Amino acid sequence: MEKEELMKKIESYREDMIKAQADMCALKAISPDSGGEGEFDKAEYVKKLVSFADExxxxxxxxxxxxxxxxxxxxxxxxxKDRSKAIWIMSHLDVVPEGDRSLWNSDPFKAVVKDGKIYGRGVEDNQQAIVSSIFAAKTFKDLGIKPKYDINLLFVSDEEMGSEYGVQFLLKEHGELFKKDDIYMVPDSGSPKGDEIEIAEKTIIWFKFTVEGKQSHASMPDKGINAHRAGADLLLTLDKVLHEKYNARDDLFSPPVSTFEPTKKEANVPNVNTMPGKDIFYFDCRVLPQYDPEDLLKDVRDIVNEIEKKYGVKISVDFPQKGERTPVTDINSEGVKLLKKAIRDVYGVEAKTIGIGGGTVAAYLRAAGCNACVWARIEELAHQPNEYCVIDYMVGDAKVFATLASE
Ligand SMILES: [Zn+2]
Incomplete structure (x- = not known):
């Protein structure tokens, strides 16, 4: 009975939820890193929306x-009712810039409601979560019902540009807030059916290799050292050794293996008859969490030393990105169980737990020992032109969170 009331109440908020989306869309919360002024105005607005909260x-x-x-x-x-534990629902206030405006069919910062969808920058990433979590909590207040545990709605800044001023700041300066037994939901990724709960990430390591030899005329190769040849050997050796050695499979992930891809290559000499003295290229590696990235780094260093010796070049290794290895959220944790059940109740689908290539904000929580679930019902339009939020998903997700909190 209580649940029916909660669901009915949430349905009645539909128009308020759309309005909240439209209002926030106009409050451009773009990071100073991307030339914006940050999240201040949007945070003020969100504070008004959550004025019903106990604290x-x-x-x-x-x-x-x-x-x-x-x-x-x-x-x-x-x-x-039980104040010893909390259900956290974390969403981020910031949005990415609109990108090429000519690709938008409407003003990205003026929400358009059409055919059951709201269009605008940030409506899916991550305002759907801001709105669904707020109205899930508000339902309890309006009906005078207490959730089973505390509900902590967490709104963070700076998610799009690395979270230094957001969740990383909170974990560093206010780490006592985050209890290991609490339940953590991060509705920032998902699938159109709402049937994928992300509980693990591969460790991301980006390598930049700078190979230095000696430039000379290509007709007199013995006068120099060809950095390009040494770089090519390094690239192929890394490709072979890493794939052979780190070849474990884990079907939680798609693809179920670690990936090692040579990607960017910087230009070297502009003309054909010059032998390059410098060669720069990059590798994008995503390693299954069963591996210690330190082992991988050691293997890479060994290969680098070998190539240096073989060609008489100097190779420096830099890391444009080096993620931490993070624990996998326990599939038997209370949060995963409650979420699966709530998804079944509301959307009628059986959700499966998955791992991804790496890079969500949940990794920081997991690194701090918190069992975080990344889940939402979304079509994954983040950062695209004509980003939209399906209104039924926004309302449905609010029902899932309310169900989860009432169990
Ligand atoms: Zn996001």
Whole structure:
């Protein structure tokens, strides 16, 4: 009976939810890294939306480049029957820039509602989550029902540009907030059926190799050292050795193996008859969490030393990105079980747990020992032109969170 009431109440919020989306869309929360003023205005608006909460706490990260010198982070708390535990629902306030405007059919910062969808920058990534989590919590308040545990709505800044002023800041400066037994939901990725719960990530390592030899005329190769040849040997050796040695399979992931791809190649000499003295290329590696990245780094160093000796070149190794190896969320944790059940109740589908190539904000939580689930029902239009949010998914996700919190 209680659940029916909750579901009915959420349905009645549909128009308010659409309005919240449209209002937020106009409050361009673009990172100073991308030339924006940050999340201040949007955070003020979100604070109004959550004014029903039992407690609101603000954790501002200082950033002089942003409006009023801060990158806001907010925790809005609703008290549960059992106050020893909390269900966290984390969403991010920032959005990415609109990109090429000519690819948009409408103004990206003026929401358009059409055919059951809301169009605009940020409506899916990550406002759907902001709205669905807020209205899920509000339902309890409006009906005078207490959720089973506390609900902590967490709104963070800076997710798109690395989370230094967002969840990383919170974990570093206010780590005591995050209890290991709490339940953590991150509705920032998912599938159109709502049947994929992401619980693990591969470790991302990006390598930049700079091979230095000696430039000379190509007709007199003995006068120099061809950095391009040494680089090519290094590339193929890495490709072979890494694939052979780190060849484990884990079907949680798609693809179920570690990946090692040579990607970017910087230009060397402009003309055909010059033997290059410098060669720069990159590798994008995504390693299954069963492997210690330190072992991989050691193997790469050994290969680099070999190639240096073989050709008489000097090779430096840099890391444009080096992720941490993060634990896999326990599939038997309470959060995974509750979420699966709530998805079944609301959407009628059996959700499966999956691992991905790496790179969500949940990794920081997992690294801190928190069992985080990344889940939402979305079509994955993040960062694209004509980004949209399916209104039924936004309302449905609110029902899932309310169900989860009422169990
Ligand atoms: Zn996002």
């Amino acid at each position: 609101i706490k603000e954790y501002d990260a200082k950033d002089e480049r942003a409006k009023n010198g801060i990158r806001p982070n907010i925790v809005a708390k609703m008290y549960g």
